[in-house]
Structures are given as C-alpha cells and as structure tokens.
Amino acid sequence: MLPKDLDALAGACPVVASYGGRDRALRGAAARLRTSLDRLGVVHDVHEYPQAGHSFLNDAEVGPRPLRPLFRVMGMGPDPEAAADAVQRIETFFATHLSTPHTEKAES
Incomplete structure (x- = not known):
C-alpha cells in the first residue's frame, strides 16, 4: 500500500517497487508512486x-x-x-x- 501522504516521501532513499497490473487492491499505485x-x-x-496480479512474486499458489x-x-x-x-x-x-564503494587501502 502507498502512504496516504506521498509528499512524505521527500528525501527518501532510492525506491524499487514492482506491482501487478491485475492487482485490484493496488490499481494505479505504480503510476501514482512513480x-x-x-x-x-x-x-x-x-x-x-500488466499481466500479473497480487502475489506475483510468490513461488507457490x-x-x-x-x-x-x-x-x-x-x-x-x-x-x-x-x-x-x-x-x-x-x-x-x-x-x-x-554497494559499498571500494577504497584503496592507504600504504603505511
């Protein structure tokens, strides 16, 4: 579910989200979030x-x-x-x- 106040996402960390277009409970959520x-x-x-529904990432029914x-x-x-x-x-x-940026070890 999306937060009621999407403006509260200002300053958020990077976001990755996947939605099923056939998920009736979250219809339009991807577009609103994006x-x-x-x-x-x-x-x-x-x-x-578009072809996926709710729970599309599950391995089992x-x-x-x-x-x-x-x-x-x-x-x-x-x-x-x-x-x-x-x-x-x-x-x-x-x-x-x-990912953690690699830094070269300072020589002693």
Whole structure:
C-alpha cells in the first residue's frame, strides 16, 4: 500500500517497487508512486507488470487450498515471467544503490 501522504516521501532513499497490473487492491499505485517520486526527485525504479496480479512474486499458489481456484480467478498468485524480471530489477537496483564503494587501502 502507498502512504496516504506521498509528499512524505521527500528525501527518501532510492525506491524499487514492482506491482501487478491485475492487482485490484493496488490499481494505479505504480503510476501514482512513480509520479510522486519523479516530482520529489527520489531515485526510483517502479514498474507495473500488466499481466500479473497480487502475489506475483510468490513461488507457490497463495491461500488455503480450497480457495486457490477463487484466488486464481481474482488474478492472484505466481507469475514466473514477471517474477523473474522483477527479481532481476531488484538485484540490479540493490547492487547499484547498496554497494559499498571500494577504497584503496592507504600504504603505511
């Protein structure tokens, strides 16, 4: 979920976010977040996967077994193609923004 006051993100650390376009609970969240982060000058990688739904990064079906068919109809559950791309984006983003700069050891 997005914060109610997106302006509170001013000065935030770099943000990476992935959304499923079929996630009804978060419809439009990617666009709203991207627009706000652009306006606030926060470094980000926000992407929406149109074919994916809620829980698309999960490896296994979501929820109790009897409810899984309903969740699939609702567009919830794994999407291996979107998940693979999202994981790659996350890893690249972390490598870029969380890596420790190497400094040469001063000679004694």
